[in-house]
Amino acid sequence: MLALFPPHFDPEWTNTVSMTADGEQKVEDAFTIQESDCCGNGCTNCILDNKPKPSQRALLAGKRNIILKYTRFRLLQKDSHKGDDKVLFLHLAADSDEKDDCVLDIPPGHHVMLRIGSLLRPYSPYWTDFASKEFKILVKLQPDGPMSKNLAAMQLNDRLEFRGPIGNYRHDPAVTKCIFILAQGVAxxxxxxxxxxxxxxxxxxxxxxxxxxSPDLQHVYFRDQLLEFSKYWNYRSCLYLPHQQCGSAECLGAGHCIQECVELRRSLRYKERVCLHRLDASELESHANPAIPGLRVLIIAGDSGFQRAMGEAAARALAVAQENVYLL
Known part of the structure; x- marks a missing residue:
């Protein structure tokens, strides 16, 4: 049989040794999933259905993907969003005690599971570094949320345990696509x-x-990054801000800014396109562009209510086959 691993790969890197109730050693590989690994929140990409898979990038490098089993990461940085102190930017790095024969591979669109005691919550990194084993996540603190209380109290250099990656979306650059991405809030x-x-x-x-x-401009996260994206020929974006409000008499009378609002126009940057209403089916149809060739793919990132509301309507309006609809 042909070897499936590079010369420096050791399958034992993925093994974990635990003790049974009878005191005997039990060897499990890093891809073993148990019911207790599920956070119980009804996630679209539940770990029970999308267990972590071997990393091809790590295999080619002859190293192990460090996050395949629960691993300690040190909190390097913790910042609040300028417009909302309940939204945190967390920067984490693999603990220095971890082996140097590892890398960190979290494919785009995948999430990792955070474990604090018996609490489990999924979070999706927006930045990762393969070699330095670092990643960043955006967290929205929930009132009276047990995990939120823990994260709010975290101090620099505290340790957190993560496992992953979990997800099912993979992009093949060899296939030309029209990719429609619908994103809600912190998602x-x-x-x-x-x-x-x-x-x-x-x-x-x-x-x-x-x-x-987003509700308004203040809650558009990563606005600078979106503006950087707009420099590329194959990227288009639009911000839907139904609750944008300024202090002008006309906008106060309407209950939100009107499309001709001068104050809003002054707040916008070059190539920033804004609509002051919710994204609906008719608006989605305006983005369909059926004359542009390519496989239609729809990615919806948001809470379960947003995914339900947008899923079927968006797929129909944008002519996307159900097998090409992905929920994050």
């Missing part, structure tokens, strides 16, 4: 690497429509 974070992997590959002829739904 825009995992869509950034999805966009980046297309734009940074000069040979990738896919086009991206990035439709971002």
């Amino acid at each position: 825009i974070a995992p869509t950034l690497p999805l966009v980046g992997q297309v734009l940074e590959n000069e040979d990738d002829m896919s086009r991206i429509w990035h439709l971002v739904c």
